[in-house]
Amino acid sequence: MTKALALLFALVLVLAIGSLSIGPANLPFADSIRALLAGGDGPLTLVMREIRLPRMLLAVMIGGTLGLAGAAMQGYLRNPLAEPGLLGVSGCAALGAVLAIQTGLSAAFSLALPLSALAGAVIAVLILLVLTGPRGETLTLILGGIAISAIAGALTSLVLNLSPNPFAANEIIFWMMGSLADRSMLHVWLAMPFMIVGLALLAGVGRGLDALTLGEDAAAAMGFDLRMLRLRIVLGTACVVGAGTAVAGSIGFIGLVVPHLLRGTVGGRPGPLLWVSALGGAAMLLSADIAVRLIAPGRDLKLGVLTALVGAPFFLHLVWRSRRQRA
């Protein structure tokens, strides 16, 4: 497991440097890194520090927390199909963010944007948990998730279509697919506090999730407070998904694919899976964000397109497998 962590960490590092060195202005690599670290007056420093650095940081933060949240939800619900994007948590967060922007709340008070997205995410997670109960029955979970996604998507489109601003309606695609283009350090600072709180909440759930694999009664007998565990997962997931979605739109499938791919490296234990999934999520989003810039430079291809192309076949495979297991 330590080896998996070290390898993934190295991968994230390489991809992060790659992300910093790719952009429409073909800058020489050595110069751009020097400008990033040493600064200076030229436009090079501006490009590196205000355009590429925030983009890379957001990819690491959002990808990492999406991987972590996916692993935590799957561990708690004991269901490999759980994932914030698929179950409408990201969609509700996007709705919250859109409401904050369209009501003018976020212009008056910038923290209103992530807070409102967080509120949307909390509502979605709570509805899901109430619907499925602690056992996470697959059919209820997926159907509930579809309903929540549909409602959130419809309301987001409604709000944007009613906006007096001529550009708003075109932004539906951003909120549904996600993008890291043209973000700035402001967005990093906006998301950071919520991500830290979410990380802190989710960091403590590993042993509880491990115990939960033995069943609720066994976990309770071992002294784990299941209500506390549940609260941490609800709030932790909502914090990270809310903050990420508020600045980058809803990016799906990372929380589904990454824990699934890495489960083998930690012997299937949900506790250690949290951390490898966090690194794996960061690596996946960094790769996706590099790919959108290489495939269609200057066109702002949305991240959700790539993550869904990779993730949806995985999802079908998981559905197929769970069907065979039940038969």
Place this chain on the structure above:
Amino acid sequence: MWRRALGLFLMIAAPAAAQESPARVVSMNLCTDQMAMLLAAPGQLLSVSSLARDAQSSAMAEQAKAYPINHGLAEEIWLLKPDLVIAGTFTSRASVDMLKRLGVQVLTVPPAYSLADVTDRLRLIGEALGRSATANAVIADFEARLSTLRARTGRRPSAALYYANGYTTGNQTLAGEILLTAGFSNIAGDGGGGRMSLEELAMAQPEALITGQPYPGASRSEEILDHPVVRQIRAAQASRSVTDSDWLCGTPFVLQAIEQLSRLRQDIE
């Protein structure tokens, strides 16, 4: 010989027939609205589109209040019993097709892509309204004012047109030509333009940055105009936001945009 004489006769007769000017005219596109208001005889124009009253997009929002508005729907336009409907090439195609099926005469006017197109469209609409004389007067005035604006020369400072979503326009567009006429050189170069990334804008460091004015209500698309990179250029260089209504359409009001930009250029020198 006879055929030639007949041809000659038809050539004389044809314009005369066109001169039978339509009495009930409806315009259903923001740009044709403004040209029709400029050219139509009193009482000839029955209705303009709803956008014509929007001060952000229309240079004649005040004048448009004198006309009933339509929303580009075939039904409401049919009920006005027009002799002529003026629409843009890209105006609600379904409505335009339906009006044509119903036997209404529809003139579709392509958008102006250059300053030369402005006079061309004025002439086209003037002829259709049977108001060629007025159109010629407006065109003569437009060209006279344009040539005085063009006469000023000097160094061409670099400039960028930057809009929501990072869009920019090149020289082969109306906005690009306005920028050139005002004495700037466009960093987007020739061509139509498209998305210009913040990186490219930052590396080009234009001497002037020209943006549109934000629309009411918030949008993420316009957020880019508040990005630290754009703010830095705005702080270090001359920048101005130009009212969209003056150059959204190829009408004589583009001269106001050229004048505004010429003043910006003089500030730089």
